[in-house]
Amino acid sequence: MTASDDPTFVASCLVTAVVVLGVALAVLAGALMSGRWWQRWTRARGEALLAPVRPLLVRLVADEDEADAVTRDLLTLPARVWRDLEPVVASMLGKLRGDARAALVRVLVSRHTLDVAVRDSRRRRASTRARAADRLGLLGHEAALAPLSALLDDPDPEVRAVATRSLGRLGAPAAEPLVRALADPRRPLPPLVMTQALTRIGSPARAALRPQLHHPDDEVRALVVELSGLLGTADAVDTGPLVEALREDPSPEVRRRAARALGRLGPREAVPALLPALGVEVPEPLRITAAHALGQLGDPDAVPALAELLDDPRHWVAHTAAQALVDIGPSGRDALETRADAPVPGAGAEHAREALTAVRGARGVRSPG
């Protein structure tokens, strides 16, 4: 008879297992309760510590007459109180602007928050550098420009993303370093964050982008063209370099993106540059984008060239031309009807009928009865 056959032995094993499990559960529950208690205690202690000084903070940002006196009081707070108050001050930075924000920045700079963030931006841990980049952006101080620009070359992509966003908060002085980083393909930056940062900067960012339209790297030029289309205006200062890129850039992808950007920005002056991009010798993606852009521009001068494309052997070229003729308006729709009713059969008539049917359907939906 083996031990496992002995009912007494099996029963004692079960009892031991239940006891061990019970003890483990009790320890776990105790640890959870202690953790919660500790959190509550820490929060209550922090709030108790901050309660007398929070009104100072409110007076600092809401009472210009008392700002200097309150600043002096905040600068003499003991270090342990300031340690708890600093995150509250930093969080208020993002909620206020004008004199109120400037008062907060003055206190934070005087209490060395800027110096600490600059120092942390060079730490080993990526999370520390990312936090420092965020803090530097929130402070929006001119001294944050150099450390944030350096972080655009950080080996960690998250840190680069935070630095990009923070530089957007610094405004015009950050345009050049951001665009320089954009033109350096070794350290890619997230396009969406870059677009948001440059959009926030506005006109100085558009000006900084222009010289990069001649960057030797095709991918960089393509990205710069794309951003110029997103940030630009219909003004000739913005559209002129894009028209030049559409006409002369050696990369078909850059020319395609220039066509798309021009369609988005909407200058009528772009029509003469877009028409040659419809030619049969041009790569198909560029022809399609150019046809679409001409529809967006809505200039009747483009109707004859687009009508010719209805019979193009490339299906999507002809299809896009038909849609563009619809977008142009009455003269475009006249051209579609002429082709649809022509005695010459072919795919062109089909494309024209399809586009007209879609227009009539949409009208029916918009105005039933």
Added chain:
Amino acid sequence: MATVLVADDDPDVRDVVVYKLQQSGFEVVVAVDGGDALALARERMPDLVVLDVMMPRITGLDVCRELREEPRTAGIPVIMLTARAGEGDIEAGFDWGADDYLTKPFSPRELVTRVRSALGRAAR
């Protein structure tokens, strides 16, 4: 002395707005969420309401709409004070009956100017 109802669930923003308005000579009533704001507006009939949009229980937009639907409160000027700064958000604010729209980050001084201006328009 004009009474202003301030409704915002963020204590930092609420404290600053309340202090600034009191310092500028207004009597201030405070609400910490949308439900509170509606109840206090009905009870106290303030001269103006400063409303955050994203609040627990009832959003600022809903509070604004309800105030407009009740004949007693329909004429109270409402200023939205919110982090929602998109064109669509601002349009929605005015569509739902707001008289003015101020986006965060905000300037406390500008808020007081807008409050005085809205009260002046309401008095005419």
